[in-house]
Amino acid sequence: MAKNSEKLKDQGFALGRQNYRLLVVGFLIIVVGFILMVGGKSDSPDVFNPDQIFSFRRITLAPMVVLFGFLFEIYAIMKKTKSEEEA
Numbered sequence: 001m002a003k004n005s006e007k008l009k010d011q012g013f014a015l016g017r018q019n020y021r022l023l024v025v026g027f028l029i030i031v032v033g034f035i036l037m038v039g040g041k042s043d044s045p046d047v048f049n050p051d052q053i054f055s056f057r058r059i060t061l062a063p064m065v066v067l068f069g070f071l072f073e074i075y076a077i078m079k080k081t082k083s084e085e086e087a
Contacts, residue, residue, distance in 0.1 A: 016081030026073035033066030 015023075040052040
């Protein structure tokens with residue numbers, strides 16, 4: 001009976017507290033990347049302004065920020081917590 005209770009105590013969250021914090025940071029980075037993509041709307045449908053739509057921020061910077069956010073998420077999941085390193 002004692003062995004079962006020890007197993008239940010060992011079973012907790014899959015990741016540590018630091019991992020979850022890093023996941024939130026990565027999510028915020030991804031959200032910032034998508035916010036950088038927003039814009040370029042014209043008041044009139046007859047007006048086309050390629051400088052707004054094809055700007056460096058929307059075409060290059062924002063996708064790089066989103067990609068970095070996803071890579072950061074992978075790092076946050078794969079990072080070992082202190083308790084895992086001791087075991």
